[in-house]
Amino acid sequence: MASLQIGIDLGTTSILIHVKGKGIVLQEASIAALDAVTGDVLALGNRVYQMVGRNPDSLRVVHPMRDGVISDFTVIHAMIAYYIKKICGNRLLKPSVMICMPASVTGLERNTILELAIAAGAARVCLVEEPFAAALGAGLNIASLGGQMIVDIGGGTTDVAVITMGSIVLSRSGKSAGNKLNESIQRYLRRERHMIVGDLTAETIKKKVGFARLHSPELGIMVRGQNYITRMPVCNEVTSTQAYLAMRETIGEMISVVRRVFEETPPEMAGDILDQGIVLTGGGSLLRDFDAVLHLETGLHVRVARDPIECVARGMGLMMEHNSILEGNNYYYRTDDDIGEYARNRAL
Ligand SMILES: Nc1ncnc2c1ncn2[C@@H]1O[C@H](COP(=O)(O)OP(=O)(O)O)[C@@H](O)[C@H]1O
Ligand SMILES: [Mg+2]
Known part of the structure; x- marks a missing residue:
């Protein structure tokens, strides 16, 4: 069974996932419910959205990307891991993951996301800039x-x-x-x-x-x-x-x-x-x-644009279909080794 190629649009309101060859398979609210005491992630996505404003004190509702900055890496990690697992099920091969984040996310945060995605089960990761994916998706x-x-x-x-x-x-x-x-x-x-x-x-x-x-x-x-x-x-x-x-x-x-x-x-x-x-x-x-x-x-x-909420995910779909777009624009997938090397260099 070949490994899957997944594109994740990590938006401040919604998360969309595009699987190469299948199209957009999932759209969920970018939100999580945490145990107010332990901070454990209890639920994610649309299920939590319905609870907004009605949640008991024992639950804390968080928007990990609310204003275009990453406010909670633990939740982002849980989200990426959960959605990768949901899409890939029991496949043995880890997927290639493309991630798109708001343009305002800083370079340091982006590098942390690379590491998180690998830890969350990606074989290799590619970060793409949002305006670029949005423009492609808008045709x-x-x-x-x-x-x-x-x-x-x-x-x-x-x-x-x-x-x-x-x-x-x-x-x-x-x-x-x-x-x-x-x-x-x-x-x-x-x-x-x-x-x-x-x-x-x-x-x-x-x-x-x-x-x-x-x-x-x-x-x-x-x-x-x-x-x-x-x-x-x-x-x-x-x-x-x-x-x-x-x-x-x-x-x-x-x-x-x-x-x-x-x-x-x-x-x-x-x-x-x-x-x-x-x-x-x-x-x-x-x-x-x-x-x-x-x-x-x-x-x-x-x-x-047509279906404007889907543009970024659609754009990532096009990038996954046509490697030339990726290569032509200096986007490339990085593996654990590349990222480890990067992290070591950064530590020096
Ligand atoms: N029909 C609509 N009219 C006005 N605003 C809308 C409509 N549908 C969605 N939105 C708004 O679009 C925003 C979410 O857009 P989206 O592209 O999913 O954001 P992000 O990429 O930040 O996750 C929300 O603020 C939502 O209220
Ligand atoms: Mg967006």
């Missing part, structure tokens, strides 16, 4: 001479990159993204409606009645929460106008990240982007009308 021709802009809006970060001839020439990351939109809805409701709502409710409001600009006709949704003062349960309507007013500032910050990249883009490449437009990936790009608002603010053509 961009990354080898083209002209500069292309890709904007990935995830849970924890909005990452903007300009890619030309297969390399990332410029990139910027901002913390205004999906989670911050949810938080701004929670803050607005507390301030303006004296209502406290949980994370999952804020997420529902954003998805059901959230728009990046005023929407007419106005939509509404009934949501449950707590009165801020009396703490009694309440059920109120939240409208698309309120959701927009809540999110407006964060949406502005997301657009500023894109603007800042243009300030540093060399003129020839800015001209290329004028021709090609901007491609949006990541779950946050599903916020309705965000593409239209970005178009109005920049004057550029804006396109949301």
Whole structure:
């Protein structure tokens, strides 16, 4: 039985796994439940997501990659080990694992992830940069001479990159993204409606009645929460106008990240982007009308990629299918020996 080739998109909100020859086989929430006393990992993924805001004190819910930084390596290790085991079952040969992390993860953290992945059961590991995988998955021709802009809006970060001839020439990351939109809805409701709502409710409001600009006709949704003062349960309507007013500032910050990249883009490449437009990936790009608002603010053509949440995993799938993409862009798999040598060199 041949060894499997697996691509893991370690996102701040979701983890997607692509298996070579099969496609995307798994999408789970990037979240874990730990024993509050011992710190042992008790459960992972979607099962835990349902518990958010309802968990007993004996359980601690953690988002190990929440803001695009790795806050808990033990949990990441448990996650990688669990998913490798789930995909590979009892196969004797260890898999080749490709991992994609948010662009904001530091070099040191990346090296730790390499070591963790080997310890978690990978035969060899290859780390790839997220904008690169996202661009491939969105169908961009990354080898083209002209500069292309890709904007990935995830849970924890909005990452903007300009890619030309297969390399990332410029990139910027901002913390205004999906989670911050949810938080701004929670803050607005507390301030303006004296209502406290949980994370999952804020997420529902954003998805059901959230728009990046005023929407007419106005939509509404009934949501449950707590009165801020009396703490009694309440059920109120939240409208698309309120959701927009809540999110407006964060949406502005997301657009500023894109603007800042243009300030540093060399003129020839800015001209290329004028021709090609901007491609949006990541779950946050599903916020309705965000593409239209970005178009109005920049004057550029804006396109949301097909199935934007899956772009990174799909891009890794393409890299696994076509070794030439990997080699052509200086990505390579490292084994335990390579990493051991690296670690020894680092210690010297
Ligand atoms: N229909 C939608 N409208 C608005 N936001 C959405 C929608 N679907 C998903 N999102 C948001 O997308 C974000 C997750 O995107 P994803 O690309 O999976 O993130 P990451 O790569 O950081 O794990 C979350 O903040 C989620 O609320
Ligand atoms: Mg992502």
